[in-house]
Amino acid sequence: xxxxxxxxxxxxxxxxxxxxxxxxxxxxxxxxxxxxxxxxxxxxxxxxxxxxxxxxxxxxxxxxxxxxxxxxxxxxxxxxxxxxxxxxxxxxxxxxxxxxxxxxxxxxxxxxxxxxxxxxxxxxxxxxxxxxxxxxxxxxxxxxxxxxxxxxxxxxxxxxxxxxxxxxxxxxxxxxxxxxxxxxxxxxxxxxxxxxxxxxxxxxxxxxxxxxxxxxxxxxxxxxxxxxxxxxxxxxx
Amino acid sequence: xxxxxxxxxxxxxxxxxxxxxxxxxxxxxxxxxxxxxxxxxxxxxxxxxxxxxxxxxxxxxxxxxxxxxxxxxxxxxxxxxxxxxxxxxxxxxxxxxxxxxxxxxxxxxxxxxxxxxxxxxxxxxxxxxxxxxxxxxxxxxxxxxxxxxxxxxxxxxxxxxxxxxxxxxxxxxxxxxxxxxxxxxxxxxxxxxxxxxxxxxxxxxxxxxxxxxxxxxxxx
Amino acid sequence: xxxxxxxxxxxxxxxxxxxxxxxxxxxxxxxxxxxxxxxxxxxxxxxxxxxxxxxxxxxxxxxxxxxxxxxxxxxxxxxxxxxxxxxxxxxxxxxxxxxxxxxxxxxxxxxxxxxxxxxxxxxxxxxxxxxxxxxxxxxxxxxxxxxxxxxxxxxxxxxxxxxxxxxxxxxxxxxxxxxxx
Numbered sequence: 001x002x003x004x005x006x007x008x009x010x011x012x013x014x015x016x017x018x019x020x021x022x023x024x025x026x027x028x029x030x031x032x033x034x035x036x037x038x039x040x041x042x043x044x045x046x047x048x049x050x051x052x053x054x055x056x057x058x059x060x061x062x063x064x065x066x067x068x069x070x071x072x073x074x075x076x077x078x079x080x081x082x083x084x085x086x087x088x089x090x091x092x093x094x095x096x097x098x099x100x101x102x103x104x105x106x107x108x109x110x111x112x113x114x115x116x117x118x119x120x121x122x123x124x125x126x127x128x129x130x131x132x133x134x135x136x137x138x139x140x141x142x143x144x145x146x147x148x149x150x151x152x153x154x155x156x157x158x159x160x161x162x163x164x165x166x167x168x169x170x171x172x173x174x175x176x177x178x179x180x181x182x183x184x185x186x187x188x189x190x191x192x193x194x195x196x197x198x199x200x201x202x203x204x205x206x207x208x209x210x211x212x213x214x215x216x217x218x219x220x221x222x223x224x225x226x227x228x229x230x231x232x233x234x235x236x237x
Numbered sequence: 238x239x240x241x242x243x244x245x246x247x248x249x250x251x252x253x254x255x256x257x258x259x260x261x262x263x264x265x266x267x268x269x270x271x272x273x274x275x276x277x278x279x280x281x282x283x284x285x286x287x288x289x290x291x292x293x294x295x296x297x298x299x300x301x302x303x304x305x306x307x308x309x310x311x312x313x314x315x316x317x318x319x320x321x322x323x324x325x326x327x328x329x330x331x332x333x334x335x336x337x338x339x340x341x342x343x344x345x346x347x348x349x350x351x352x353x354x355x356x357x358x359x360x361x362x363x364x365x366x367x368x369x370x371x372x373x374x375x376x377x378x379x380x381x382x383x384x385x386x387x388x389x390x391x392x393x394x395x396x397x398x399x400x401x402x403x404x405x406x407x408x409x410x411x412x413x414x415x416x417x418x419x420x421x422x423x424x425x426x427x428x429x430x431x432x433x434x435x436x437x438x439x440x441x442x443x444x445x446x447x448x449x450x451x452x453x454x455x456x457x
Numbered sequence: 458x459x460x461x462x463x464x465x466x467x468x469x470x471x472x473x474x475x476x477x478x479x480x481x482x483x484x485x486x487x488x489x490x491x492x493x494x495x496x497x498x499x500x501x502x503x504x505x506x507x508x509x510x511x512x513x514x515x516x517x518x519x520x521x522x523x524x525x526x527x528x529x530x531x532x533x534x535x536x537x538x539x540x541x542x543x544x545x546x547x548x549x550x551x552x553x554x555x556x557x558x559x560x561x562x563x564x565x566x567x568x569x570x571x572x573x574x575x576x577x578x579x580x581x582x583x584x585x586x587x588x589x590x591x592x593x594x595x596x597x598x599x600x601x602x603x604x605x606x607x608x609x610x611x612x613x614x615x616x617x618x619x620x621x622x623x624x625x626x627x628x629x630x631x632x633x634x635x636x637x638x
Contacts, residue, residue: 043414045390055541055586062611079387079419080443086391087429087443092534095609097442119417123448130439150417154448158436183450187436194434259623260595262630263492266576267596270488278483282476285509 045078052081056091063098072105073118076125104129111137112149123153130157136170143178151183155190162197163204171219172212179217359422359432361449369413369451371420373398373432374406379424382407386420386446393423413451421446460524467515479508482525486532492592493536495581503539507532529597530607533589540585579629586610587622594619 047064049057060081064074080101084094108124109116111134116124124137132153140149152173159169176185189211196207360372371384382400383393388411398407407422419438422430431437435447458477466474486507490500510531511518518527580588593604594615601612608615 045387048390053541055537058614059609062614063609066611076387079391080441083387083391083446084443086385086393089443092537092609093442099606099609101441117416123417126438126441129441148416151450154417154436154450157439158448161437161439187450190436191434194436198433255623255627256595259591259626262576262626263591263596266492267488270484270491272484273487275480278480279476281483281505281508282472282479284505285479285512286472286475288509289512 045075045082047078048082048085051085052094053091056095059095060098063095063102067102067105070102070106070109071114072102072109073121075118076105076122077102100129101125107134108137110134112141116141117148117150120149120153123150123157127153127157130160131166132156132160132170140174140177143174151186152177155186158190159193159204159208162193163201164193164208165205168205168208172208175212175219176215176217179215185215185217357430357433359435359447361435363451364410367412367414367451368410369449370408370410371398372406372408373422373430375424376405378404379407381425383423383426384409384411384420385423385429386418388413388418388420391421393426398422413449415451417448417450419446419448461520464515464518464520464524467512475512478524482528483508485525486528489529489532489592489597490536492577492580492596493533493585493588494539495577499539503535504532507535510535526603526607533593533607536589537585575630575633579626579633582629583622583625584618587618587625590615590618591622591626 047060049061052060060077064077067074067077077098080098081094084097089097104125105121107128108121111128112120112124127137128134137149137153140152144152156169156173159173160166164172172189173186176182176189179185189208192211193204193207197204357376358374362370362372364370373382373384375382382398384396384398385391385393389395396409396411398409400407421444422432424430429444431445431447435449438446438448460478460481463474463478463481467478483504486504487500490503490507491497494500494503507528511528514531518524580591583591589608590604593599593607594601599607601615604610604615605612610618
């Protein structure tokens, strides 16, 4: 291979990509009727096949079909494919990302249950890929009951991304998630940690601890919530 | 005798009567393929290493990583690409490579400028009737900024943003269904940028995006 | 030394470690590429290209995965790119002509080590996706789940390709045998 050819290749290289993870979709035997899909009120997204070459479009359709078979929402997968096309990502990476996302949705559905909303599954899939384990996701569902788990999951994913160790982040979110108006409190935690994480290593965790302390929400305990616990003070800005 | 001790043909093999024949043909052909001598293989390795040395950017061409380094901020796509290869993030050192095509991605640790004002910043707010207002501020004038997300097929042509008088803050208002949405900003049709302080969605192979949660019905 | 250890050393900048990885996996990669592409020179180019890409992406290799599988992912993609981008049609006919000429003198074919050129020639006449699926399933002996992870296609689609591919390959081989080539 000549040097110029090698340079050309190198110039074209977008990430070759991480290898496939252990998660693959096991396609079950054909069913007589589809399983209950996630309940969602979202409008459907059209799969614009023209944005892909035919090989890739076929591969993607195969993945969408597999997802329907497994009772997974297809809309998030279509959106991922469209995002990849919009970013002009190489086709093989688009297919890999969509496939891995479908596998993550599959695990999310297992952890959250069949009647989860589509965006809960999305948030859980992202959180699982960020390193959260399934049991933590299940626990979140249990503690939230019928309330949406989207905000706790979004906040948790972000905290970890900013450098808060997983255990600390999980504990803080579980604790705050049980407070009234928890969504606002959790988003406040995210904003505070995000701002402080910029200052250097260790600042994210520090900010998390200070914020949780300031809210006055007691630590999560195994016992069910008692109705007469301390009122929650709004966090300091 | 346990069932595991018996080797039953798998259903796949039974389906295709001729599978064994084809398999044996292919394996025989494989076995007939000559091995390459060590000189040839060594030559290949050297060629690969030589080509990689001239790579403009690559995992192994980057300077050695050190934990906790805070890079300086340069403006300009070329400088930003170099910047990205020396960027370190203690929890994801390998992610830096992926961000090379987004000059302003400041999931980086430092988006504060010399006067301690944020260089890139965004804001979302909910208005009446399920409309969400997105704001995005850039340090220098861009020609065009679009909002892209899972609500418009990530198409930069659908939701162009409007610039304010200062020329640095762009905004758009769109109706969004309740729940979680992902979004990003596209600057001058090419660079994908995220709001550094808004909740982020980690890179799953394309680059990071932001997430916003519009009030979900029934949530107290 | 395991592949994972060699990867760690390669990342640290040890060229000998990478050389060892190449030596370890070269033949397996070349075998696949040769059967996919039908020509030795093309196989050599694509394999070298794949090792280059692997080297540049070595930072993203996840040690929990098999190195061979990761490398093969790159290799199969490179083979596909090669086949789609270079207009293989004309080349294939040229290759067939040469193959027919050499088949007329069987001892020469044996000496070059290409005894089963008939198989490679027949493979070249298959749809590339079927060819790939056949090789991954029967020659590389992967499970369908592994193939799905590697190619991004659903398992049912892959099974169909293997089924159709084997039928066609069988017909091609029988036909070649009848014609004495």
